[in-house]
Structure formats: structure tokens, C-alpha cells
Amino acid sequence: EDQVTQSPEALRLQEGESSSLNCSYTVSGLRGLFWYRQDPGKGPEFLFTLYSAGEEKEKERLKATLTKKESFLHITAPKPEDSATYLCAVIRGSQGNLIFGKGTKLSVKP
């Protein structure tokens, strides 16, 4: 069964304290892994797509990496405005739609 597990469920950081969020997945033949950011009461906003192991993408203080079993979202020197829930999703093997993890709620304190 296709599955996406994100950890930790919640993460509290001080401003400037770098850390990583984890997304482990089980899917037959990965065809794409996605990271989204969601602010409270709003729809998710697309961040990155990764397609193959070893691939990396960066955007400002965020860097996403991918291995054959998991993806990491590295946050370097975070700021309070990085506070949000970060969602990971993969393309479901037997179909074509996405299956989402439960998300990691990140809080960055000044």
C-alpha cells in the first residue's frame, strides 16, 4: 500500500536555528515527490517537485533532497515567516493522483 509518513509532527525552532523535516514514502516506482507549504486557513502552496534519487532543489532558505526511501526539507537559518505546515506528497503508483502525509507544523520563534 502506498504510504507517506512525515516527521516530526511539530517542530519548534528559534530564529536562525537550522533543522530538517523528514518525509518517508512507500510507493511502487516513484514518479514524483512534492513539497507544499500551508499557512493556517489557506490552501497549500507548491514548493518543489523531485523526481529521482539524488536530486536537490533550493528556494531561499529551503532545500529539498531525495533518496530512494525518503526526502528531507532542510531549513537554513529560519525566520518567523517560515512558520507554516509543510506537506509532502507522492504520486500514487497504481493511479496518478497524489497521496499526502499528515504534515509537519513548523514554528519559528524570534
Next chain:
Amino acid sequence: DGGITQSPKYLFRKEGQNVTLSCEQNLNHDAMYWYRQDPGQGLRLIYYSQIVNDFQKGDIAEGYSVSREKKESFPLTVTSAQQNPTAFYLCASSIDFGRGTGVSGANVLTFGAGSRLTVL
């Protein structure tokens, strides 16, 4: 600006009533989706449509219905058969369903702002 418009943003329903959530997109996307989000849960797929006049059930379709008569529109009806409808509903679209079309990013989802439904 292109995007997805969901309405209403907040909706209250009495038990036994059907309600319809609107979703309109001007991105010229072929595929559209409805997700449900509950606290502490990931997004769960209700229905999806790959093309006009076609749609498929997702993981939690019971108690919901959809139509896709126009490319731009994908309304969701929450029927009285849905036992626990209080949730945050998200509509999304993508260029296509990503079945190896070769278009980079074809299956990247663009989401609307969501509709919050509360049962009184």
C-alpha cells in the same frame, strides 16, 4: 491573474441538508480534484476529474457527489448521507493527470483557498 476560486469560504449546514461548494479555475487545466482536510490528518482525496464529463471516486467519496460539465468548473455536493461533514475542503487543479505526458510539472497541483464547512 490565473488561479482557483472556491466559494463560499465559510458555510454552515443543518443536519439533513445538502450543500454545494463551488470551484472555478481559469488556468486552462484539464484535471481537477477535491480534497478534505481534518485536524491532524493529511489531505484525503474525495473525487477527481481528468477531463470534462468524466470523474472518478477517490479514497473517501461516500456521501459526496460531483459534476464536470465545463472545463473550468468542478462543484462538490456534500449530501445528507455524509456522516461527519465538518471539515476544510480544498479544490485543486493540474495541467493534466500526469500520465507520462512529458510536460514538466504537469501533475503539480494548484490549490484554491479552501471552504470551511460546519454542521450545526
